[in-house]
Amino acid sequence: MKIKQEAIGDVYVVRLSGQLMGGPDADAVRETILSALNQGYRNILIDLKDVSWVNSTGLGILMSAHITATQNGGKVKLMRISSRIDSIFMVTRLNTVFQVFDKEDEALASFEGETSEGQKS
Amino acid sequence: MKIKQEAIGDVYVVRLSGQLMGGPDADAVRETILSALNQGYRNILIDLKDVSWVNSTGLGILMSAHITATQNGGKVKLMRISSRIDSIFMVTRLNTVFQVFDKEDEALASFEGETSEGQKS
Amino acid sequence: MSSPRDYPQDRVIEFSMPSRLELLVVLDGLVQSICSEMDFEQADVDAIANSVIEAASNAVQHAHEQNPGVPVHFRFVLGEDELVVEVNDAGEGFDIDQAMALDPTGPEGILKSRGRGIFIMRAMMDSVDFDIRMGKGTLVRMTKSRSTEAEAEA
Amino acid sequence: MSSPRDYPQDRVIEFSMPSRLELLVVLDGLVQSICSEMDFEQADVDAIANSVIEAASNAVQHAHEQNPGVPVHFRFVLGEDELVVEVNDAGEGFDIDQAMALDPTGPEGILKSRGRGIFIMRAMMDSVDFDIRMGKGTLVRMTKSRSTEAEAEA
């Protein structure tokens, strides 16, 4: 798995590619999220467009990201998941935990007005 | 493998899909070519756009088609081969036996002026 | 629970790979190929691939602790209308009741970072059986029939 | 000629399938996955897939005469910069010199409908060895290294 990151306004966008399935991936994603939080970002958007599949360990990585962000007053949203990943989200009910967007502009816009308590420091 | 056929002017177009690899494929292609020749067509164009790969037995099927057509005053040309099939044509020098076209209109046009002795009966 | 079975040899594909997570992508490619040869619908292909990956992840991570020298074995039985997949490891086995005790979609389970693998297999396949021989490894046998509608919402 | 070899278990993928031509497409999918995991260039992937398909076609058609009850065995050794593929059948063996006697690109050979399989493997892979144990089957061992330029024109 590869990770790219980019700040767009006050949203920290984390773009993953490959497969999300545990091993060293877990630490890498965790560190990226922590680094975003430490830089003062509270709005985190994970782009899964180039992730062909996730396994349950990969779901755990996303769940950890969610919890880490929440504990620090932040929020993790997801975008551009494949129908294969969508099916695993439905089954595990992670679709009730994460907001998922089809389009980047919609995902970015959705953070507006949510930044009151988690503004960039 | 699946075979579809269609007459476009005096060209008999044979569209294959799947993999060309012997077994029942050999008979099916042979019968299609013979049927075209029996109907009086001399210009035969095999479309390989939807053939993902061929093996050497599949090359043999194409070679038999070439020979059957030639013996009956006809001609077999090919179009739209993948780079994978192209590489096997180069190695086996079948690129010196068959004219291969990238585009259907070019392939169809190429038969014009070649139909003198093999006109539709 | 289930025990080893004989399947007609002319329908069985066997596969084995070292216990390395990065090879799960090779397994995934194989499963995709088998399912497309069998004309499964895309939703079923996803369900099967997800489930085989879960069983294989457990074999690699839990049973073999990512020791690449220990292979995971797979058998695929390509039936007329059904695919059977067996995933066989050489681990110590485990307590299946305990492993399934917490519902990963419940209020407590959903916040955990683990415990979804077996749940996913059971939700996505028609049947999932475990033959756990303590100290001698685990055989997971899963089936999916082609006529079944996609059970992603199940 | 070559003889059986031991490879480090942590780099070996094994596969076996019934002798049915329609399963070559499953084999092809597996080979594509292995090659892409190994980061081979597309031209090399094509060369390897073509060659493995040729060796497998020979096992299915010549060695096993399409008897689906007899499996063809494959080993893939995923080296640092090289892929080794072994294809093992249980046929009667054959006379390799005779099989390679006619150049399929020469004026006589090119018009034949057969006799291109071994030629293709040898043109597309870095090395191809046959271990033919008459009456006991054939082992074809092929290698392709990643650094090599595509040899499609060779």
Ligand SMILES: Nc1ncnc2c1ncn2[C@@H]1O[C@H](COP(=O)(O)OP(=O)(O)O)[C@@H](O)[C@H]1O
């Ligand atoms: N093949 C196996 N060998 C040993 N233990 C296993 C195996 N499969 C599952 N387990 C045990 O069952 C538990 C639950 O597995 P699972 O539902 O897949 O979730 P997770 O893998 O995320 O923990 C694992 O944590 C592990 O202890």
Ligand SMILES: Nc1ncnc2c1ncn2[C@@H]1O[C@H](COP(=O)(O)OP(=O)(O)O)[C@@H](O)[C@H]1O
């Ligand atoms: N694995 C094998 N078992 C038995 N005979 C084989 C095998 N591989 C090749 N042969 C023999 O060698 C000949 C040449 O093989 P090949 O070059 O692949 O061309 P083709 O398969 O088109 O005949 C075959 O016709 C067959 O007689």
